[in-house]
Amino acid sequence: MAPILxxxxxxxxxxxxxxxxxxxxxxxxxxxxxxxxxxxxxxxxVFFYRLTPGTGxxxxxxxxxxxxxxxxxxxxxxxxxxRLRLTPGNDDRYELHYQPGxxxxxxxxEYDADVDELAGDEPREVAKILQLVPPLPVGLGPVLTVQAxxxxxxxxxxxxxxxxxxxxxxxxxxxxxxxxxxxAGTGTGAPPPPVMNRALVDDPxxxxxxxxxxSTDEMEHVxxxxxxxxxxxxxxxxxxxxxKDVVVAAAGARPPRCTSLVATFGFIWSCYQRAKxxxxxxxxxxxxVFPIDKRxxxxxxxxxxxxxxxxxxxxxxxxxxxxxxxAGSDGLLAACTAVAAAIExxxxxLESPEKIALWVERIREASASGGGVMSVAGSPRFRxxxxxxxxxxxxxxxxxxVARTGAMAVAESRQSNGxxxxxxxxxxxxxxxxxxxFHDTITWLHQQ
Numbered sequence: 412m413a414p415i416l417x418x419x420x421x422x423x424x425x426x427x428x429x430x431x432x433x434x435x436x437x438x439x440x441x442x443x444x445x446x447x448x449x450x451x452x453x454x455x456x457v458f459f460y461r462l463t464p465g466t467g468x469x470x471x472x473x474x475x476x477x478x479x480x481x482x483x484x485x486x487x488x489x490x491x492x493x494r495l496r497l498t499p500g501n502d503d504r505y506e507l508h509y510q511p512g513x514x515x516x517x518x519x520x521e522y523d524a525d526v527d528e529l530a531g532d533e534p535r536e537v538a539k540i541l542q543l544v545p546p547l548p549v550g551l552g553p554v555l556t557v558q559a560x561x562x563x564x565x566x567x568x569x570x571x572x573x574x575x576x577x578x579x580x581x582x583x584x585x586x587x588x589x590x591x592x593x594x595a596g597t598g599t600g601a602p603p604p605p606v607m608n609r610a611l612v613d614d615p616x617x618x619x620x621x622x623x624x625x626s627t628d629e630m631e632h633v634x635x636x637x638x639x640x641x642x643x644x645x646x647x648x649x650x651x652x653x654x655k656d657v658v659v660a661a662a663g664a665r666p667p668r669c670t671s672l673v674a675t676f677g678f679i680w681s682c683y684q685r686a687k688x689x690x691x692x693x694x695x696x697x698x699x700v701f702p703i704d705k706r707x708x709x710x711x712x713x714x715x716x717x718x719x720x721x722x723x724x725x726x727x728x729x730x731x732x733x734x735x736x737x738a739g740s741d742g743l744l745a746a747c748t749a750v751a752a753a754i755e756x757x758x759x760x761l762e763s764p765e766k767i768a769l770w771v772e773r774i775r776e777a778s779a780s781g782g783g784v785m786s787v788a789g790s791p792r793f794r795x796x797x798x799x800x801x802x803x804x805x806x807x808x809x810x811x812x813v814a815r816t817g818a819m820a821v822a823e824s825r826q827s828n829g830x831x832x833x834x835x836x837x838x839x840x841x842x843x844x845x846x847x848x849f850h851d852t853i854t855w856l857h858q859q
Contacts, residue, residue, distance in 0.1 A: 418542045418560070419521045426478055426557075427514035428485035428492050436510035439490055439607060440498065441577060442614040443621075443767050444705075444721040446505060448576035449495070449551075450627045454584070454788070455544040455812040458570040458798060458805045459530035470565050473802060476595055477559055477570070478517055480800070484591035485515060487604050490719065491555045491587060495577055503619045507554065507578055518545050518558040526567025530807035534640040534842050537814045544811055547573035549627050554578035570800070571811075580721040582704055585793040595800040605719035612714065612722065622768040625775075635814045636838040643807075644849050646675055648829030653856040654678050658747045661740035667751035672791075672821075675831045676701065677747030679819050680785055682852055683835075684735040685742060686844040696729040698777040699750060700786040703757050725770050727777070728753035739855065788813055791823040791831055810834060 441449075462470070485492045493509030522542065529540060545556035554575040561568060574584055586602045593601035646654075654674040659666040667673070680699055702723045706714040714722060734745035777784050788810050789795070795808040810820035814836040824830030837845055 416523050416539065416542075420518060421521060422519040424478070424517050425514040426481050426485065426492075426517045427512065428489045429482045430486055432486045432489040432492070432511075433509065434511060436508070438498070438506040438508045439720070440609055441495075441505040441507065441618050442609055442612050442720070443616050443618065444580075444612065444723065445577050446618060446620050446624065447767055447771065448721060449505065449624055450549065451576045451625075452549060452627060452812060452815050453547040453573040454576055454581075455541075455573050455810065456571070456795075457540060457543045457809045457811055458795075459526055459807040459809070460568045460570070460800075460802055461526055461530075461806045462566055462568055462802060464565045470561055470568070473568065473800075474519055474559055477800060480591055480594035480596070481515065481517065481557065483594035484587060487590055488587045488719070490607070491515065491574075491578060494553055495551045495575060497551070498618075505551075505577075505618065516545065516553070516556045518556070520558060520560045522560045522569070523563050526562045526569075526806065529562070529569070530567070532643040532645070534642040534839075534846075537635065537639040537641050537811065537836060538637070540641065540809060540811055541814075543569040544571040544573050547575065567806075568802070576721070579719055580702075580704075580723050581788075581790060581793055582706070582716070582722075583719050585795060585798075586717070588798050589794070592798045592800050599797070599799070603717050606715050606717045607719050609720065611718060612709070612720075621765065622771050625771060635836075638839055639814050639836055640839055640842045641809065641811070641814060641834060641836040642842060642846070643809075643832050643834050644679070645824050645826055645830055645832045646678060647824070647827045650678075650853060650856060651675060651829075651831065653859065654743060654747070657740045657856065657859060658744050661744040662748070667748045668755065669747050669751060671829075671831065673747050673751045673754065675821070675833065676750045676787065676819075677743055678852070679833050679835075680730075680750070681735050681737075681742040681746040682845060682848040683785060683819075684732055684746075685738065686841065686848045687732075687736065695732060695782050696780070697732050697735065697782040698727060698729050698784045699746075699753065700725055700727045700774065700777075700784055701750070701753060702787060703754070724757060724766070725774075726753035726757035727770070727773055729777070729782075732782070743852075784817070786816065786818040787821055788816065788818040789821045791821060793822070795822050796825045 490507045492513045498504040498506045545558040547556045558571040651674045655669045728749045730749040813820045820834030824832045
């Protein structure tokens with residue numbers, strides 16, 4: 412393993428929201444969707460951009476514009492400049508509190524690493540990329556930090572963010588990112604402003620947890636190795652269609668509803684299980700957990716897409732490890748059938764504090780069983796490759812926190828229309844086995 416390069420911090424400042432942020436203190440109460448995430452490790456993303464020194468990509472101007480446009484975006488998403496705290500006078504209710512003078516820590520740094528090396532698809536050391544993410548304490552306190560890191564020779568820029576999941580989910584956080592990019596003057600229209608009305612979620616619990624909150628250790632389904640790697644695997648539109656065709660042919664009369672997401676999740680889950688290195692790894696059951704945005708599915712009335720906060724439920728399904736690990740169509744059919752069944756069960760079901768409590772208990776039981784839990788972070792719907800701050804689309808977007816949670820990181824493919832890219836983080840030996848399984852299965856698919 413090559414020595415980890417040292418990051419050089421040049422500046423740290425607090426960026427406060429611009430108008431129309433409120434001129435008086437205000438709070439958003441956490442509801443049952445939010446409190447689940449109180450002890451979660453932060454969601455850590457890094458956006459890599461290629462720059463061309465001497466052609467208008469002046470780094471001083473870029474950094475100044477990033478800060479000023481962040482202030483404008485925070486003016487609309489002002490709770491992200493606030494802090495999580497216990498609601499005054501309560502010991503079991505929480506709120507996201509903002510008061511004038513609050514802001515987001517914005518760090519500027521230099522890092523002597525090449526953008527092409529960091530932004531590739533091949534396995535890279537997580538420790539090298541983690542330095543590009545600013546620290547954010549777990550638990551109560553600030554909910555967002557930002558770091559802009561100039562890469563070797565000024566030929567690249569990394570924009571890293573750490574966000575507390577209790578503040579908002581991926582749909583809200585990526586709306587914030589698109590708002591920030593629009594404020595940077597990219598010519599793209601900003602999304603509609605966020606809806607801050609927490610009364611839209613019927614919460615009979617009043618935000619009080621009806622269960623023991625998951626600990627940070629429980630949220631981290633894997634323990635990150637010192638030599639942990641991260642790599643990206645892309646399924647093209649044609650690859651995904653091949654998975655669908657194979658599953659339909661193998662299923663016979665009653666195939667599962669195999670959407671592009673189901674095909675992608677099933678493919679990765681099957682490869683992941685097959686990459687386990689001994690027979691004992693393929694005995695018993697393992698579990699797949701997938702978040703579902705509930706905004707359009709809330710009863711009695713849907714919630715606007717622009718609702719700010721968390722509004723995600725979860726689907727969870729078990730499958731026999733030996734069936735998932737089977738080569739060829741058998742493994743793909745088992746995985747896609749399980750994922751499709753989980754989604755079908757969850758769609759249309761009303762979420763409630765009691766349902767969340769049941770979900771937490773099921774995840775605890777799955778983790779305690781030793782069978783392993785495969786989860787998902789991100790979504791192709793978030794369009795992370797459209798986050799252009801005025802110097803081009805990202806060369807790469809990485810959800811670095813999957814190294815701690817063990818999730819697969821999902822985004823739209825930056826290489827092919829209709830494709831999906833998946834980030835995986837594993838120790839070196841596991842990564843090598845997964846790469847082999849992935850590429851062998853792609854080859855097999857196109858021989859059918």
